[in-house]
Amino acid sequence: MPRNRQNEDSILQKIAQGSRSSQSREFRHSVPLGIGDDAALFRPMAGHETVLTCDWFLEGTHFLRAKHPPDAVGWKCLARAVSDIAAMGGIPRCFLLSLALPETHTDRWLELFLGGLRRASHKFRCALAGGDTTQRNEILINVTVIGDLRRELALRRSGAREGDLIYVSGMLGEAELGLQLLRRTKGFAPRNSPILNKHLYPEPRLELGRWLAEKKIATAMIDLSDGLSSDLARLCSASRVGALVEGGKVPQIRLPHASSKYAANPIQLAFHGGDDYELLFTVPPPKAKLLPKTFQGVSLTAIGKITRSRKVMVLDEQGHATQLAPRGWDPFRRKL
Amino acid sequence: MPRNRQNEDSILQKIAQGSRSSQSREFRHSVPLGIGDDAALFRPMAGHETVLTCDWFLEGTHFLRAKHPPDAVGWKCLARAVSDIAAMGGIPRCFLLSLALPETHTDRWLELFLGGLRRASHKFRCALAGGDTTQRNEILINVTVIGDLRRELALRRSGAREGDLIYVSGMLGEAELGLQLLRRTKGFAPRNSPILNKHLYPEPRLELGRWLAEKKIATAMIDLSDGLSSDLARLCSASRVGALVEGGKVPQIRLPHASSKYAANPIQLAFHGGDDYELLFTVPPPKAKLLPKTFQGVSLTAIGKITRSRKVMVLDEQGHATQLAPRGWDPFRRKL
Numbered sequence: 001m002p003r004n005r006q007n008e009d010s011i012l013q014k015i016a017q018g019s020r021s022s023q024s025r026e027f028r029h030s031v032p033l034g035i036g037d038d039a040a041l042f043r044p045m046a047g048h049e050t051v052l053t054c055d056w057f058l059e060g061t062h063f064l065r066a067k068h069p070p071d072a073v074g075w076k077c078l079a080r081a082v083s084d085i086a087a088m089g090g091i092p093r094c095f096l097l098s099l100a101l102p103e104t105h106t107d108r109w110l111e112l113f114l115g116g117l118r119r120a121s122h123k124f125r126c127a128l129a130g131g132d133t134t135q136r137n138e139i140l141i142n143v144t145v146i147g148d149l150r151r152e153l154a155l156r157r158s159g160a161r162e163g164d165l166i167y168v169s170g171m172l173g174e175a176e177l178g179l180q181l182l183r184r185t186k187g188f189a190p191r192n193s194p195i196l197n198k199h200l201y202p203e204p205r206l207e208l209g210r211w212l213a214e215k216k217i218a219t220a221m222i223d224l225s226d227g228l229s230s231d232l233a234r235l236c237s238a239s240r241v242g243a244l245v246e247g248g249k250v251p252q253i254r255l256p257h258a259s260s261k262y263a264a265n266p267i268q269l270a271f272h273g274g275d276d277y278e279l280l281f282t283v284p285p286p287k288a289k290l291l292p293k294t295f296q297g298v299s300l301t302a303i304g305k306i307t308r309s310r311k312v313m314v315l316d317e318q319g320h321a322t323q324l325a326p327r328g329w330d331p332f333r334r335k336l
Numbered sequence: 337m338p339r340n341r342q343n344e345d346s347i348l349q350k351i352a353q354g355s356r357s358s359q360s361r362e363f364r365h366s367v368p369l370g371i372g373d374d375a376a377l378f379r380p381m382a383g384h385e386t387v388l389t390c391d392w393f394l395e396g397t398h399f400l401r402a403k404h405p406p407d408a409v410g411w412k413c414l415a416r417a418v419s420d421i422a423a424m425g426g427i428p429r430c431f432l433l434s435l436a437l438p439e440t441h442t443d444r445w446l447e448l449f450l451g452g453l454r455r456a457s458h459k460f461r462c463a464l465a466g467g468d469t470t471q472r473n474e475i476l477i478n479v480t481v482i483g484d485l486r487r488e489l490a491l492r493r494s495g496a497r498e499g500d501l502i503y504v505s506g507m508l509g510e511a512e513l514g515l516q517l518l519r520r521t522k523g524f525a526p527r528n529s530p531i532l533n534k535h536l537y538p539e540p541r542l543e544l545g546r547w548l549a550e551k552k553i554a555t556a557m558i559d560l561s562d563g564l565s566s567d568l569a570r571l572c573s574a575s576r577v578g579a580l581v582e583g584g585k586v587p588q589i590r591l592p593h594a595s596s597k598y599a600a601n602p603i604q605l606a607f608h609g610g611d612d613y614e615l616l617f618t619v620p621p622p623k624a625k626l627l628p629k630t631f632q633g634v635s636l637t638a639i640g641k642i643t644r645s646r647k648v649m650v651l652d653e654q655g656h657a658t659q660l661a662p663r664g665w666d667p668f669r670r671k672l
Binding site (some may be wrong): 032033036037038039040041042043044046048049050051052053054055056058061062084085087088090094096098100129130131132134135136140142144145146147151154156157158221222223238 | 368369372373374375376377378379380382384385386387388389390391392394397398420421423424426430432434436465466467468470471472476478480481482483487490492493494557558559574
């Protein structure tokens with residue numbers, strides 16, 4: 001495309017095109033005005049609160065242009081922002097996309113990126129409502145997701161009480177293992193590698209989060225984006241409590257033979273690996289019997305309990321308790 | 337601060353601190369959960385629609401680290417996003433801040449930036465509800481503003497009809513002149529220079545936008561962020577109409593003597609200069625008498641009318657009509 005036609009309006013049109021065809025009647029009702037005006041309009045449901053979150057997804061910090069397939073970038077930038085809605089027990093409704101791109105990436109790369117984004121948008125029933133684009137040497141993404149849920153149902157980080165049981169969904173450390181393998185791979189990640197799948201195409205636990213909120217089972221919840229050690233510390237700090245985790249109960253991956261020479265050990269991956277987007281939540285003991293062992297195929301595992309002491313401790317299999325330092329992902333401490 | 341303590345949580349705390357003290361009871365009611373959880377909660381008013389917009393504000397593209405004072409960066413990143421709410425006739429309620437910073441900028445620069453941001457937040461009655469921070473070599477900002485207005489009142493770009501009069505608020509080209517002068521200044525912009533004021537500390541026309549929507553006077557509206565020639569073309573395109581602008585009526589600045597050697601001529605500044613954040617709106621002739629000459633000290637000027645032809649034309653003082661090409665700011669065509 002000639003340089004002078006490749007302007008902001010035409011890029012916005014490309015972004016808008018595919019998104020229109022996937023819009024349901026439900027979406028058109030709740031978002032009466034989407035892309036193409038100064039702002040979008042969202043029509044909240046009576047008796048509902050709106051849930052708002054935004055997330056950076058930056059080349060070099062959160063993904064690598066030379067390793068992450070553009071459609072995985074598109075999927076993951078929305079999936080991780082939607083995970084914050086899941087962590088409140090909310091339902092995603094629509095999102096805003098801020099995208100900065102090099103001019104060289106406004107054709108093929110953009111189309112593949114939009115393909116992954118649209119698959120995620122369809123899967124999470126969360127349609128594009130607007131955004132902002134600009135030109136930049138690096139690929140910069142920011143996603144704002146707008147969700148909702150019935151008043152007073154939102155699950156905050158701050159509701160955990162002494163004696164509550166601590167649960168996690170799924171398996172921890174898998175995304176971090178995928179990242180470690182990817183960093184040692186030459187060139188692009190293969191698209192259909194099962195071991196990279198959780199790192200490239202995470203699935204936020206929307207149905208589980210919603211169910212826990214609607215049934216009023218959990219007292220506090222957070223999504224595991226930075227790693228169990230960091231995110232459990234955040235939940236405890238917000239709730240002004242501590243935790244005692246039984247190390248042996250934390251659901252860890254079994255390392256495939258080929259990966260064992262690279263990776264840290266499974267318990268380290270489970271404690272400090274980021275990007276799993278599983279849910280961490282607390283449940284008062286009398287309500288624990290309401291929890292199934294698995295929810296829609298995802299295991300739910302009790303890993304410890306909330307304590308009064310304000311410290312996060314881990315009990316090893318010999319019965320020794322040591323303090324668990326928050327050593328998960330922190331962009332102000334280390335980079336990808 | 338020692339390197340290992342300067343982490344994401346402590347930066348979030350710094351951002352949160354000042355914002356709490358400025359929160360009104362009204363804010364605490366409409367945003368029952370702000371900074372510090374996975375997402376923020378916004379409680380919409382019955383019968384209202386939510387207005388959503390997001391805006392990039394990037395070092396090197398939208399501002400220069402070595403020239404723009406940090407408090408102007410703080411003010412302007414919110415002001416320009418709030419202007420999109422004004423352009424719909426909405427009332428800003430809260431915002432999300434995504435901020436990426438070099439580690440060297442997490443002390444003094446961040447404090448000055450937050451100072452400007454808080455002044456803007458207070459002025460526009462739009463409080464910080466959440467956000468995301470990360471580390472980066474360059475300063476990257478993205479602001480999402482959440483506003484609202486009564487159902488069916490929103491002023492879209494698409495409502496202009498043949499024969500409607502075209503109005504602009506204020507004076508055009510002043511911000512672009514400020515930018516041109518700033519680019520020729522060595523080092524930082526002086527904070528209290530009147531000629532740089534509109535470029536550094538723009539004032540979105542919130543009260544005017546709201547009044548035009550509530551009184552149902554305007555048929556279409558857009559804010560002038562990229563320049564009259566580009567933004568009028570967008571309004572016309574959305575409304576499937578054209579425009580005839582009388583060049584002599586466009587409110588232009590008088591160039592101060594000292595600046596005349598640098599700047600383009602006033603009419604070029606008025607047509608193509610960006611960043612004014614004035615409102616451009618259309619009014620059916622019978623309603624024009626309801627418009628005052630000035631609104632809260634800001635002039636309202638009729639500059640032409642909407643035509644059927646789909647072209648944007650300018651009539652010069654000799655009565656010659658020529659087509660007005662959209663030559664305002666376009667990040668995919670030129671950079672700052």
